[in-house]
Amino acid sequence: MTISGIDVSDYQGPAPDLSGASFALVKATEGTTFVSSVQAAQAAHARAGGLLVGWYHFLWPGDIEAQAQWFVTKCGSVPGDTLWIDWETTTAGTSASGAEKDAMLAAVKALRPDHRVGLYCDLTFWKTVDTTSDCGDGLWIADPDSPAGQPAVEHPWVIHQWGVSGVDHDVADFPSVEAMRQWAAVPAPKPPADAYQPYPGADWFQVGRVSPIIGRMHDRLVAVGCDRYKSTLDKDVIGSGDISSYEAWQRKCGFVGAAATWPPGLLSWDRLQVPAS
Numbered sequence: 001m002t003i004s005g006i007d008v009s010d011y012q013g014p015a016p017d018l019s020g021a022s023f024a025l026v027k028a029t030e031g032t033t034f035v036s037s038v039q040a041a042q043a044a045h046a047r048a049g050g051l052l053v054g055w056y057h058f059l060w061p062g063d064i065e066a067q068a069q070w071f072v073t074k075c076g077s078v079p080g081d082t083l084w085i086d087w088e089t090t091t092a093g094t095s096a097s098g099a100e101k102d103a104m105l106a107a108v109k110a111l112r113p114d115h116r117v118g119l120y121c122d123l124t125f126w127k128t129v130d131t132t133s134d135c136g137d138g139l140w141i142a143d144p145d146s147p148a149g150q151p152a153v154e155h156p157w158v159i160h161q162w163g164v165s166g167v168d169h170d171v172a173d174f175p176s177v178e179a180m181r182q183w184a185a186v187p188a189p190k191p192p193a194d195a196y197q198p199y200p201g202a203d204w205f206q207v208g209r210v211s212p213i214i215g216r217m218h219d220r221l222v223a224v225g226c227d228r229y230k231s232t233l234d235k236d237v238i239g240s241g242d243i244s245s246y247e248a249w250q251r252k253c254g255f256v257g258a259a260a261t262w263p264p265g266l267l268s269w270d271r272l273q274v275p276a277s
């Protein structure tokens with residue numbers, strides 16, 4: 001049994017057709033310069049429809065560590081989302097080597113160990129370019145010439161991209177979207193109990209409060225791509241930059257409405273992983 005899904009790129013607009021889909025895979029980044037301007041809207045559209053969301057990065061040759069950092073900081077992933085490396089020929093007619101593909105999978109997994117990190121490629125790359133069969137946590141294979149759910153590969157696969165009609169159509173090798181969600185929900189490695197700053201409570205976050213905790217929160221918000229600060233002065237003092245940056249983080253975590261407004265809540269605070277010292 002399989003479930004149906006779609007994958008979309010930036011040119012397909014902010015609200016692609018979700019008819020019959022249980023999951024959506026969204027292009028986020030490419031190389032070290034491109035960020036899809038509609039990725040956030042596409043993901044929000046999919047989440048609003050109850051779909052499981054994944055993100056993919058179009059791999060270019062070279063600068064693997066920089067590409068991995070670019071991908072994980074620019075995409076809007078939250079725990080439970082899947083991450084994919086798109087390995088194919090670039091618009092310049094080049095392609096990453098098999099070794100670079102393997103390195104990219106490892107680099108992204110090291111940066112996001114609590115996410116499934118898999119590989120997208122077509123039959124030609126899988127059968128004639130790849131030499132290691134390394135597809136990370138799963139293979140997403142493009143094979144439009146085979147019936148849905150029957151790609152022409154012997155290797156176990158997770159997703160089969162089988163058709164194009166407005167959007168790319170896929171099936172995933174799961175009996176239900178709940179089963180796919182369970183697979184995607186990788187428990188993060190447990191850090192030492194004292195590694196992160198405990199949640200101090202909503203009332204603690206008063207504008208003007210001075211604490212080194214706020215400085216460390218500032219650094220983490222910048223690290224996760226939620227930098228709305230106009231200055232790095234007085235990092236230890238709660239100000240408007242902290243409020244707007246933290247609200248950006250809450251939205252990135254999937255919170256909406258009042259749940260996405262200041263002050264920080266327990267769940268988003270724990271996900272931010274502010275160091276204890």
